[in-house]
Amino acid sequence: xxxxxxxxxxxxxxxxxxxxxxxxxxxxxxxxxxxxxxxxxxxxxxxxxxxxxxxxxxxxxxxxxxxxxxxxxxxxxxxxxxxxxxxxxxxxxxxxxxxxxxxxxxxxxxxxxxxxxxxxxxxxxxxxxxxxxxxxxxxxxxxxxxxxxxxxxxxxxxxxxxxxxxxxxxxxxxxxxxxxxxxxxxxx
Amino acid sequence: xxxxxxxxxxxxxxxxxxxxxxxxxxxxxxxxxxxxxxxxxxxxxxxxxxxxxxxxxxxxxxxxxxxxxxxxxxxxxxxxxxxx
Numbered sequence: 001x002x003x004x005x006x007x008x009x010x011x012x013x014x015x016x017x018x019x020x021x022x023x024x025x026x027x028x029x030x031x032x033x034x035x036x037x038x039x040x041x042x043x044x045x046x047x048x049x050x051x052x053x054x055x056x057x058x059x060x061x062x063x064x065x066x067x068x069x070x071x072x073x074x075x076x077x078x079x080x081x082x083x084x085x086x087x088x089x090x091x092x093x094x095x096x097x098x099x100x101x102x103x104x105x106x107x108x109x110x111x112x113x114x115x116x117x118x119x120x121x122x123x124x125x126x127x128x129x130x131x132x133x134x135x136x137x138x139x140x141x142x143x144x145x146x147x148x149x150x151x152x153x154x155x156x157x158x159x160x161x162x163x164x165x166x167x168x169x170x171x172x173x174x175x176x177x178x179x180x181x182x183x184x185x186x187x188x
Numbered sequence: 189x190x191x192x193x194x195x196x197x198x199x200x201x202x203x204x205x206x207x208x209x210x211x212x213x214x215x216x217x218x219x220x221x222x223x224x225x226x227x228x229x230x231x232x233x234x235x236x237x238x239x240x241x242x243x244x245x246x247x248x249x250x251x252x253x254x255x256x257x258x259x260x261x262x263x264x265x266x267x268x269x270x271x272x
Contacts, residue, residue, distance in 0.1 A: 007267075008266060010266075011259060012259070012263070015262060016252065016254050019252055019253075020250060020252035024247055024250075033258060040265070040266050041265065041269050044266050100193050100225075101193045101194075101197075101226070101229065104225050104228055105225070105232045108235070112235045112238075112239065113238070116242050119246075122242070122246040125239065125243055145240050145243060145244050145247075146244070165197070172232075
C-alpha cells in the first residue's frame, strides 16, 4: 500500500497539523480531538474517493471542515432557543431606514499593511479572534478565513445571506476595536 | 438606477460586484466614489480581506502537538476501522 493510502501514515504525518487546524476553529482541545477522530474515520470510509488530485493533507483538511461545521451545529443545538434567536438582525443599527450607512467606519489606530508584516501582530490577531463570541466567530472564520461558500454556510446554519453579512460586519468591527486596543497603542 | 449603501455593502461582502451588469457596476462605482462612507467601507473591507488571507497563511505555519497517547489511540482506531 502506498503511503498516501495508508491511514496510519496519515495519523503519524498529519494529525498534529489537523489538530491545530481544528483547535484554531473551535478553541477547545476536547472538541478538536473529537473532530480529528471523526475526520480520520470518515477518511478511512471514503478512501476510494481519494483520487490524488489534491495532496492527502488538503483532502483530509477538506473533510475536517465539514466535521467542524457538524461540531458547531451540535453546540448550537445545545444552546437554548433564545440564544439562537439572538442572531443579529438584518435591520440592525448599521443602516438607516433608507439603506444608508448610519455611521462612518472606525479608523485603524495603526498602519495595517505594515503591521501585517510583523509576526507579533498575528499573535494579537489570534488572541482577538479567541475573544469573539461563538458561533459568530466560527461562522466568520469559515467564510472569511477558510473561504467556504456563503451559500453553503447559510444553508448549514439556516441563516440568511443578510444575516451572514451582519455577522461578518460585527466580528470585523469587534476585531478592529480589539486590535486598536492591543496593537494600536504600541505600534502607532 | 440608484443603489443604497446597504445593497452595495452586501455585494462587496459577497464579492459579487463582478456579477452585476456593466451598467449596474458603473452606478455602483459611481456611488462608491461619491459616498464617503461606502468608500471608507470598501477600503476597510479590502484591509480585512488582506488580513484574513495573511492570517490563514500564518495559521498554516503554527502546529499544535497532539498528545502521543491520543495519536496512538487514533492509529488503533483507523486500523480497526479498516478491518470493517
